[in-house]
Amino acid sequence: MKRYKPKVFIIGATGYTGQHLVRTLCQQNTPTVAHVRPDSPRAEACCERFSSWGARVDRTPFTxxxxxxxxxxxxxxxxxxxxxxTRRRSRESGGHETYQSVDVALTETALEAAKLGAASAHLIYLSAIGAGRTTSAYLRARTSAEALIRQSGLAYTVVRPSFISGSDRDERRVGERLGAIVTSSALNLVGALGARRFAARYRPRSGAELALGLATIAKSSTFCNKTIFADALDPT
Ligand SMILES: NC(=O)c1ccc[n+]([C@@H]2O[C@H](COP(=O)([O-])OP(=O)(O)OC[C@H]3O[C@@H](n4cnc5c(N)ncnc54)[C@H](OP(=O)(O)O)[C@@H]3O)[C@@H](O)[C@H]2O)c1
Incomplete structure (x- = not known):
């Protein structure tokens, strides 16, 4: 297994998982650039936080x-x-921001930029557990974004987590939190009945836990050009 000394750029650094990933990588002394788009509503709080953790903040426009x-x-x-x-953010934007215009189109923007400016970079994409199915607008967007990544010619890893939830999320997401709690309880039962692999794959993870797993991807070639579920990143 090849080991790398990574130099990381994070798009979506201001989100719940993104912030945990910035902190985790900085704690591991990995050189980290946290992208904060110029019009980010979280810019003020995040720029200060990221700098204090030792990350370099980058404010490049999203083109x-x-x-x-x-x-x-x-x-x-x-x-x-x-x-x-999210559905709520899309509603609040008056329908201007959609899964298609954000999840798909901005992923494509990031991919095209990487092809031009960092063609040997390995792209790590946080998708979602139902991707590959087309039963909702969200999953259709995830399916399209994953396809763009696989066709890009870049080295990639696609990670499909279940709920990402924790009491430390700075945005109120009652549905997601309830879903995570109910799923956890149901999966404890399933795990106790023997379906441990299924339970591990579908169990909700906190931002901190997922970030620890995501950080390992940049340190070896194990997950290169693979689509994995979050349990593949659990410590053995
Ligand atoms: N939450 C879950 O349970 C869950 C489950 C499975 C998969 N996922 C996926 O995992 C990823 C991370 O989830 P999360 O909950 O950590 O995300 P989050 O907290 O909602 O953060 C979303 C990130 O996307 C950025 N973003 C949103 N709209 C944007 C726009 N118009 N232009 C540029 N950037 C924009 C945000 O930047 P600003 O701060 O600048 O707005 C932020 O950095 C998401 O793709 C999500 O779909 C989430």
Whole structure:
């Protein structure tokens, strides 16, 4: 198994998982650039936080040309893409931001920029557990984004987590939190009945736990060009 000394760029760094990943990588002394888009509503709090953890904050506009030039000026070995909108954010934007315009189109922007400015980078994409199915707009978007990644020619890892939930999330997400609690209880029962692998795959994870797993991807070639579930990242 090859070991790498990664240099990481994180798109979606301001999100719940993104913030945990920035902190985890900084704690592991991995050189980390946290991207904060110019119009991010979380910019003020996040820029200060990231700098205090030792990350470099990057405010490049979210366009192919601008991101490509940023990548080219200091090519990362790994680019994490942890972005996505929610039904609530989409509603609040008056329908301007959709799964298609954020989850798919901005992932494509990041991919095109990486192809131009950091073609040897390994892209790590945080997808979702039902991706591959087309039963909802969210899953259709995830399915499309995953397909773009696999067709990009870049080295990639696609990770499909179940609920990402924790009491430390700074945004109120009652449905997600309830879903995580109910799923956890049901899976404890399933696990006790013997279906441990299924329970491990579907169990909710906190941002901190998922970030620890995501950070391991940049340190070896084990997960290169693979689509994995979050249990593949659990410590053995
Ligand atoms: N939450 C779950 O239970 C769950 C489960 C499975 C998979 N996932 C997926 O995992 C990923 C991370 O989840 P999370 O809960 O950590 O995410 P989150 O807290 O909702 O953060 C989303 C990230 O996407 C960025 N983003 C949203 N709209 C954007 C826009 N219009 N332009 C540019 N960036 C934008 C946000 O940036 P700003 O802060 O600048 O807005 C933020 O960095 C998401 O793709 C999500 O779909 C989530």
């Amino acid at each position: 192919v040309a601008a991101l490509a030039s940023t990548f080219a000026s200091d090519p990362p070995s790994h680019i994490y893409c942890l972005l996505g909108t």
